[in-house]
Amino acid sequence: MQIRRLRLSGFKSFVEPATLTIEPGLTGVVGPNGCGKSNLLEAIRWVMGENSPRSMRSGGMEDVIFAGTASRPPRDFAEVSLQAEADDGSDFEVMRRIERGAGSAYRVNGKDVRAKDVALTFADAATGAHSPALVSQGKIAQVIAAKPAERRMMLEEAAGIAGLHVRRRDAESKLRQTEANLARLEDLMAGLD
Numbered sequence: 001m002q003i004r005r006l007r008l009s010g011f012k013s014f015v016e017p018a019t020l021t022i023e024p025g026l027t028g029v030v031g032p033n034g035c036g037k038s039n040l041l042e043a044i045r046w047v048m049g050e051n052s053p054r055s056m057r058s059g060g061m062e063d064v065i066f067a068g069t070a071s072r073p074p075r076d077f078a079e080v081s082l083q084a085e086a087d088d089g090s091d092f093e094v095m096r097r098i099e100r101g102a103g104s105a106y107r108v109n110g111k112d113v114r115a116k117d118v119a120l121t122f123a124d125a126a127t128g129a130h131s132p133a134l135v136s137q138g139k140i141a142q143v144i145a146a147k148p149a150e151r152r153m154m155l156e157e158a159a160g161i162a163g164l165h166v167r168r169r170d171a172e173s174k175l176r177q178t179e180a181n182l183a184r185l186e187d188l189m190a191g192l193d
């Protein structure tokens with residue numbers, strides 16, 4: 001998947017509608033401290049369905065809406081749309097909008113969809129809000145400073161096998177339940193002898 005264009009309106013510091021066209025090749029974003037570079041990466045994560053306010057450096061999800069400044073009133077909504085080219089050459093556009101008090105709504109190619117459909121759209125393109133390809137500031141230092149067990153978790157996430165732990169826990173719990181059932185059955189059978 002190649003991201004072609006990102007549009008933001010009312011998202012964090014991007015109060016005015018802004019469009020960024022991303023050309024093939026390497027793209028760099030430069031600017032003084034606090035001008036909104038990290039907010040751009042967060043906008044990409046957010047439109048892909050990020051639901052953790054913490055990874056948006058926010059207390060609550062509505063905090064992504066422009067909060068106003070001394071000279072500008074706050075906004076009531078934030079909107080981000082991402083246009084991308086899939087590996088088969090087809091174009092698609094995903095849009096997410098959040099309104100104060102009304103939560104988030106998503107659209108794919110102009111049609112209302114559920115958050116789950118957006119997650120699937122990006123999973124099919126082998127990416128998403130938690131893709132290891134999206135490296136936030138401080139993440140590298142976190143990897144270096146991590147304890148071995150934490151580093152292993154990051155590597156497992158990158159390898160796409162983190163979900164196996166959940167399945168293993170489920171299987172172990174089923175096994176314990178079956179063992180308990182068998183023991184009970186043996187007791188009952190012993191009672192019949």
Ligand code: ATP
Pocket residue numbers: 011012013031032033034035036037038039040063064065066067068137
């Ligand atoms: P640095 O180079 O220091 O990492 P940066 O260019 O990555 O900075 P960001 O961290 O993306 O900058 O942007 C921070 C700016 O975004 C701050 O000025 C902050 O006030 C502003 N900002 C964040 N959330 C909102 C919001 N909801 N409403 C208005 N402004 C916001």
